[in-house]
Amino acid sequence: MDILRKRLGMWTRLLGPLAAVLASCPAVLAANRMSVSQELDAEYSYVGGAATRGAGANIGDVDENSADVKYVISPQITKNLLLRFGAEWQRFSFGVPDHAPVPDTLQQASVALGFDYQLADQWLVRAEVQPGVYSDFRELRWDDVDAPLILGGAYLANDDLQWFLGLRVDARSQYPVLPAIGVRWKFKDEWTLNLQPPKPRLEYDVNDNLQFYFGVGLEAGTFRVGEHFGRNRGQPKLDNEVVDFTEVRIGPGCSWKIAPYLTVEAEVGYMPYRDFDFFDPTISFRSHNAPYGQITCHARF
Amino acid sequence: MVGLGWGFVTAVSATAQGPVETVKNFSDFAQIDLSQLPGGDVLVARDALMNFPNGISGQTCFAVPQPAEDTAKRLQTWDPSLHSDLKVYAFRPLHVPCELTDFQQLDFGSGQYPVRWLLDKTLASSAAKSELNLTRDEVNELAACVQKRRDPQAVGRCWANLLFARASKFQQQGSVGVLPYQMNGETVSPAVQLHAILLEQARVAGEFAPFLKKIGLLGNEAATTSLAPFYYWTFFDADHHGTLSLGAVYLLAVGDHYQLADFEYYVSGNYYTSLTLYEVWPIQVGGKPGALVWRGDYFAAPTLAFTKGTERIAYGALMMQDIKREIRCFRDDLKARR
Numbered sequence: 011m012d013i014l015r016k017r018l019g020m021w022t023r024l025l026g027p028l029a030a031v032l033a034s035c036p037a038v039l040a041a042n043r044m045s046v047s048q049e050l051d052a053e054y055s056y057v058g059g060a061a062t063r064g065a066g067a068n069i070g071d072v073d074e075n076s077a078d079v080k081y082v083i084s085p086q087i088t089k090n091l092l093l094r095f096g097a098e099w100q101r102f103s104f105g106v107p108d109h110a111p112v113p114d115t116l117q118q119a120s121v122a123l124g125f126d127y128q129l130a131d132q133w134l135v136r137a138e139v140q141p142g143v144y145s146d147f148r149e150l151r152w153d154d155v156d157a158p159l160i161l162g163g164a165y166l167a168n169d170d171l172q173w174f175l176g177l178r179v180d181a182r183s184q185y186p187v188l189p190a191i192g193v194r195w196k197f198k199d200e201w202t203l204n205l206q207p208p209k210p211r212l213e214y215d216v217n218d219n220l221q222f223y224f225g226v227g228l229e230a231g232t233f234r235v236g237e238h239f240g241r242n243r244g245q246p247k248l249d250n251e252v253v254d255f256t257e258v259r260i261g262p263g264c265s266w267k268i269a270p271y272l273t274v275e276a277e278v279g280y281m282p283y284r285d286f287d288f289f290d291p292t293i294s295f296r297s298h299n300a301p302y303g304q305i306t307c308h309a310r311f
Numbered sequence: 312m313v314g315l316g317w318g319f320v321t322a323v324s325a326t327a328q329g330p331v332e333t334v335k336n337f338s339d340f341a342q343i344d345l346s347q348l349p350g351g352d353v354l355v356a357r358d359a360l361m362n363f364p365n366g367i368s369g370q371t372c373f374a375v376p377q378p379a380e381d382t383a384k385r386l387q388t389w390d391p392s393l394h395s396d397l398k399v400y401a402f403r404p405l406h407v408p409c410e411l412t413d414f415q416q417l418d419f420g421s422g423q424y425p426v427r428w429l430l431d432k433t434l435a436s437s438a439a440k441s442e443l444n445l446t447r448d449e450v451n452e453l454a455a456c457v458q459k460r461r462d463p464q465a466v467g468r469c470w471a472n473l474l475f476a477r478a479s480k481f482q483q484q485g486s487v488g489v490l491p492y493q494m495n496g497e498t499v500s501p502a503v504q505l506h507a508i509l510l511e512q513a514r515v516a517g518e519f520a521p522f523l524k525k526i527g528l529l530g531n532e533a534a535t536t537s538l539a540p541f542y543y544w545t546f547f548d549a550d551h552h553g554t555l556s557l558g559a560v561y562l563l564a565v566g567d568h569y570q571l572a573d574f575e576y577y578v579s580g581n582y583y584t585s586l587t588l589y590e591v592w593p594i595q596v597g598g599k600p601g602a603l604v605w606r607g608d609y610f611a612a613p614t615l616a617f618t619k620g621t622e623r624i625a626y627g628a629l630m631m632q633d634i635k636r637e638i639r640c641f642r643d644d645l646k647a648r649r
Binding site: 046047198 | 357625633
């Protein structure tokens with residue numbers, strides 16, 4: 011009970027200032043109808059059967075369906091500060107044979123809490139924590155709850171060149187702190203080298219509304235599998251373990267701005283590498299070489 | 312060196328007490344440290360939240376080592392096309408009354424992407440559809456004109472006719488003569504757009520009210536000014552899109568300082584209109600006559616209605632970067648006496 015009280019006290023301390031900020035929102039929002047923005051991103055993809063091996067076993071061909079929906083609402087509190095409140099659901103479903111020691115589902119249901127802030131004339135920063143359930147959703151327990159933190163900074167050199175720095179902090183992952191660097195460089199009127207993780211691309215603007223690109227996509231996450239996951243599959247060491255999931259996709263695509271607030275992207279390509287890494291114990295299952303197709307929708311309003 | 316520095320700062324501060332307080336009163340700058348400005352600093356204040364969905368604004372403040380009167384006159388007629396990084400292809404003054412030959416240097420033949428973009432949009436314009444800021448009559452005239460000959464030189468001549476007609480009307484009637492654009496069934500008036508922005512800039516509008524009323528940009532009355540503005544046309548790259556615009560820069564002496572208003576009364580596309588206001592005060596810079604310049608930029612653009620949240624903050628920050636670059640070029644020209 012003491013621990014519970016302490017935690018409650020901690021949350022009260024954390025939420026106190028947030029509550030004060032939220033309490034001020036209605037006044038700010040009432041005074042300004044431009045001060046709320048919303049983002050909705052949805053993605054569906056299918057990866058064909060990919061030969062999968064690991065722990066001395068041949069799992070066979072594993073295909074994948076994945077979906078991701080994220081919604082964020084951002085009230086602008088001052089001219090330099092936006093808060094971010096949202097929710098995300100992401101699911102990877104794998105077509106694995108019965109009793110194979112590879113999860114058939116990895117899923118995330120989380121909320122997003124954070125802020126964007128203009129730190130200086132040319133610097134924007136973002137901090138977002140995404141507490142939620144990250145697991146195979148078989149036997150939901152408190153162990154499945156995680157709260158990765160995303161920190162990012164953008165340096166706006168000019169209209170055509172921007173630099174990005176990022177940091178993903180996830181205490182459960184084998185790599186709890188993952189740094190990233192990126193750049194967006196419009197080096198010719200039609201061409202942009204948009205090397206922003208996790209989806210770096212080379213982009214070609216056909217016109218104001220249509221763009222072709224060639225890019226790399228990184229799907230990744232850290233999830234906990236069920237208490238009986240391993241023993242049901244002849245690998246008791248994998249019970250209740252954490253798996254780092256990583257998948258790389260390479261391919262061309264096109265982006266169509268249907269309306270000023272709505273963009274749809276379609277892409278096909280090749281998945282050269284997928285890894286289910288149970289890093290403790292060190293057992294991993296890797297998939298290679300499969301085609302994929304993906305459709306994405308971004309709405310800003 | 313320390314003694315020299317103190318002497319410099321004191322000289323600046325003592326004589327500039329009035330201008331600093333005045334600028335602080337009507338602007339977004341709560342603090343102005345004059346000792347930093349002669350070193351080349353440009354103070355920047357991005358826009359506050361605006362109700363008007365198409366509007367964005369920003370303020371800057373800087374010093375130049377030239378007397379206020381000279382600075383104001385140079386601001387009125389400054390030619391940005393001498394600086395390649397400002398991406399201005401052409402900047403030309405207009406006669407009063409303007410002549411068709413004023414536009415003869417309008418060139419669509421450079422082959423640069425932004426120029427080709429405007430060429431393509433012009434050729435694609437028809438009575439049924441156009442992405443450019445035009446009246447229905449102008450679309451029809453432009454479509455008929457480019458129908459005869461579609462080469463860059465001919466398209467340039469078609470645009471010259473259109474700009475000549477608009478500039479002539481503005482010279483005769485002022486902002487009352489600015490024809491609204493008719494786009495996708497909507498009528499967009501540059502003057503109304505600016506009016507909506509200025510309504511939200513109470514302190515700035517208050518500071519410039521008599522001047523803006525005189526030139527017909529504030530209030531419902533027609534311009535009553537005897538001020539002779541500097542008229543110009545310009546062709547430049549706005550976000551990788553070729554853009555033509557017509558503008559007028561008004562200058563008014565108000566006691567010991569100067570006010571300027573650069574009004575883009577016609578823009579071919581990408582945005583609807585802009586207004587740049589300046590207030591130029593005499594100060595001492597390093598013991599010599601100098602000028603403290605406050606500048607406010609006000610833009611109306613259709614894309615802003617869909618640029619929200621972080622994207623809008625980034626948009627504003629990048630806009631201020633562009634304005635700072637322009638100010639540095641202006642100061643370089645003053646130093647070089649170009």
